[in-house]
Amino acid sequence: MRFFPLVAGALMTLPFSCHKQPKPDPVQPDQEPQIVEPDGNSEGEETVPRVGPNPEAQPVETAPPNVPEFKPAFEGQTRAQAVHTQTEFRVSTVAGPFQYPWAVDFLPDGRLLVTEKYEGRLLLVAADGKSSTEVKGVPRVDGRDQGGLLDVALSPTFKTDKLVYLSYYEPRDGGNGLAVARAQLGTGGVPALTMLQVIFRMQPTLDSTKHAGGRIVFSPDGTLFVTLGDRSILEGRVQARDPASHFGKVVRILPDGKVPKDNPFASTKGARPEIWTIGHRNVLGAALDSKDRLWVAEMGPQGGDELNLVERGKDYGWPMIGYGEEYSGEPIHKTTAAPGLEQPVYYWDPVISPGALMIYNGDLFPEWKGNFFIAGLSSQALIRLVVEGDRVVGEERLLTDHRTRMRDVTQGPEGAIYLLTDGKEAKLLKLTPL
Numbered sequence: 001m002r003f004f005p006l007v008a009g010a011l012m013t014l015p016f017s018c019h020k021q022p023k024p025d026p027v028q029p030d031q032e033p034q035i036v037e038p039d040g041n042s043e044g045e046e047t048v049p050r051v052g053p054n055p056e057a058q059p060v061e062t063a064p065p066n067v068p069e070f071k072p073a074f075e076g077q078t079r080a081q082a083v084h085t086q087t088e089f090r091v092s093t094v095a096g097p098f099q100y101p102w103a104v105d106f107l108p109d110g111r112l113l114v115t116e117k118y119e120g121r122l123l124l125v126a127a128d129g130k131s132s133t134e135v136k137g138v139p140r141v142d143g144r145d146q147g148g149l150l151d152v153a154l155s156p157t158f159k160t161d162k163l164v165y166l167s168y169y170e171p172r173d174g175g176n177g178l179a180v181a182r183a184q185l186g187t188g189g190v191p192a193l194t195m196l197q198v199i200f201r202m203q204p205t206l207d208s209t210k211h212a213g214g215r216i217v218f219s220p221d222g223t224l225f226v227t228l229g230d231r232s233i234l235e236g237r238v239q240a241r242d243p244a245s246h247f248g249k250v251v252r253i254l255p256d257g258k259v260p261k262d263n264p265f266a267s268t269k270g271a272r273p274e275i276w277t278i279g280h281r282n283v284l285g286a287a288l289d290s291k292d293r294l295w296v297a298e299m300g301p302q303g304g305d306e307l308n309l310v311e312r313g314k315d316y317g318w319p320m321i322g323y324g325e326e327y328s329g330e331p332i333h334k335t336t337a338a339p340g341l342e343q344p345v346y347y348w349d350p351v352i353s354p355g356a357l358m359i360y361n362g363d364l365f366p367e368w369k370g371n372f373f374i375a376g377l378s379s380q381a382l383i384r385l386v387v388e389g390d391r392v393v394g395e396e397r398l399l400t401d402h403r404t405r406m407r408d409v410t411q412g413p414e415g416a417i418y419l420l421t422d423g424k425e426a427k428l429l430k431l432t433p434l
């Protein structure tokens, strides 16, 4: 049992004061809202974003691009105009600290599951957030670098089957690879996983501690998507468009790991039948929209983060095309477009480093219905996108006053937005309207 002394007492009982969200007009530079410092005794404290007024419809992003010679393929593909949330809301700390958490999911009874990546710990967190217990029986993980225990997702039929799904860097002879396992979660007494079964193994095994993807998304059609990455090193990158390899792919499987018969490469000789789409770099953010279509927020190279609408059998181009460059400044792509290769719906240069994607469909924030939310790591922001007609028409950077890396964002059962920060003293934050 682990207790969270920082949160204890502050939660639920703290009388939140109301801060007004700055309105976009009129411009009153001498009335800049005071920024709430994120350090010190800020746990449980309420803050609101401070993006400030922007009456001339400029983009949020004003920094120079890393690759100015690459131009967007269509208007609005990057640097959409700034939008400003009008709904006043509070940010409260629900639980923590966690050590490098990666994902959170909700049990039907209000308790939470949180993964801590490096040590490969799965925590069962009390509904009031004040204590947590480590779940026994988690598979061994390769916890180096970007590896470890990553996503956790409850079975859509958890109430009857008690199954949870985990993604993790699986240590193997000769290296590692992303694996997805499922197990029954027993939550009485000492919580534990039993009947653990590995349902997917990314192939081939490679000795890399980066870019294995790891997000799990269940579709209402009974399948589940697992996002993968190119393993970062050149040996992996060159396989990102090769159907014989899982690297750089989104895969689609059944809950027991079997391959759906209608997968695009299910009957292609030499191809990995789990593949749904190819040509991705490293996908950590994935979510379904109101039409059950899969969208991904993709970690790009320097200047090349992407939002993609993922459709069966398509090629998203990495590393052939893109808008970024190596972090050394060396070029990667000769061009940004080629026949048969999909354009991103949106891209960021400079990058935001998308850690997770959530598409909001709750009732608590009517203003945000249908909006895309991205947990930004290097950008240290919760990024909101307004998407209309499969185009991004507005962008906002929220919670920038927290000045912290954001790892996961998800919608709670009651329509609140939950946000996991990153790092060794990370917190679970909750956004609710005032």
Ligand SMILES: [Ca+2]
Pocket: 279, 306, 316, 317, 318, 321, 322, 342, 343, 344
């Ligand atoms: Ca791409």
